[in-house]
Amino acid sequence: MSLTAFLHSRHGRGFASRARIEAHHAxxxxxxxxxxxxxSPFYRGMADLPLEALPRMDKARLMAHFxxxxTCGxxxxxxxxxxxxxxxxxxxRPLIGDVSVGLSTGTSGQRGLFLxxxxxxxxxxxxxxxxYWPELWRRQRVAFFMRADNALYRSLSNALVRFAFFDLLSPFEAHLPRLAELNPSVLIAPARILALLAERQAAGGLALAPRRVISVAETLSPExxxxxxxxxxxxxxQVYQATEGVLAMTCRxxxxxxxxxxxxxxxxxxDRATGAFCPIVHDFTRESLPILNYRLDDVLIPDPEPCPCGCASQRIARIEGREDDMLWWTSATGPRLVTSEAIRTAIACLPQALRDYRVIQRGAVLHLWLDGAAWGTEAALRTGLAAMARRLGCTLxxxxxxxxxxxxxxxxxRRIRVEPETPVSR
Known part of the structure; x- marks a missing residue:
């Protein structure tokens, strides 16, 4: 199974048609x-039910019936x-028998277990x-930045792979000497950490030469x-991985x-206008903790164009964020989804580049936090957002x-998010 998976990931071109994907799933x-x-004591009486008739799962229900x-008792x-x-x-390092246990908090803050x-x-x-292994004939050095380590991640280690975990709960600066000594050939980290390392590299504080850079755990923005x-x-x-499995990866x-x-x-x-959807996951590889009919609160935007790589698996234009963080503005026909891409486009058109920003909707007010030299461009951003709202047919x-x-x-x-109404200092 592992060798087959390796060869499929390394050399396979993916499924050639939707029909083949559906036959494979069946x-x-x-x-x-x-x-x-x-x-599974929970599922053993449901094995004859159609997939869509199984109980709808989310993190709270999965944990309640964990x-x-x-299947491991x-x-x-x-x-x-x-x-x-x-x-x-x-x-x-501790295991339960030979089963590794991990804790995930996710962006919602709700704790979830995985096995x-x-x-x-x-x-x-x-x-x-x-x-993602750059060259099979060379020993690789993998730097992995994550909030928590797990035996799952350490399974990357073998005679040809030196795996090094960098704890995100430790100070960022403390990692840099060890990272420079490792000089990773594969660099894996959340987008914000990769951006910090890129800034340090551009300023001459690092001289890394990775053969692969992989963004995980956070939405990777175009900027x-x-x-x-x-x-x-x-x-x-990009690897889009949640507690519930590896949901998406970039092709060649x-x-x-x-x-x-x-x-x-x-x-x-x-949202039918954009095709935005929350994924409902059925993972046929996870035998220890079955993930079936599991609805995530992430929002994905599909890309309708076929991929030149030849794989018929659904292309994803972008991972929009959490469902609770979607911006819905009023329009004559009802609430209208305003995508992060629309907000980013308005910001990208400013006369001065933003170093960073946050867009936080609290009730009926959209708060915009501007960092760096772009402070003073509020009028231009207001004009750009108003023009965007008119194009979308909604009210700013x-x-x-x-x-x-x-x-x-x-x-x-989360650069763009929705929060409860609270007083904000000016």
């Missing part, structure tokens, strides 16, 4: 209902204790190494992608595709401008 679900669902859903409270102890001690058996860890490593690519001289790849041409070889992803469309909310950046509210950076 066969995968037949195997899953016969071999995996009977081992002990019955998983692992108690949720015990797993949570081990995961919290690892988070507190920053020692992520990975040795087989699942090998499969994940085979997919990642097959797709961050451009900064990173200029600094390191190579394209940025750099376009993001849903990971339909290993998952079936249905759509809960929230009241605008409030602020200097600098607001405090971050979570572990992941």
């Amino acid at each position: 066969a995968a679900f037949r195997r899953f209902r016969a071999q995996v669902m009977p081992r 002990s019955a859903i998983n 692992i108690d949720r409270d015990r797993a949570m204790q081990i995961a919290i102890r690892a988070e507190a001690s920053r020692d992520f 990975a058996t040795p087989r699942e860890r090998r499969l994940w490593a085979a997919i990642m190494l097959g797709r 961050d992608a451009a900064l990173i690519e200029r600094a390191f001289g190579i394209r940025v790849d 041409l750099g376009h993001l595709h849903l990971n339909e070889r290993w998952l079936r992803i249905d759509r809960d469309v929230i 909310p009241e605008l409030a401008f602020h200097h600098g950046l607001p405090p971050e509210t979570g572990a992941k950076r």
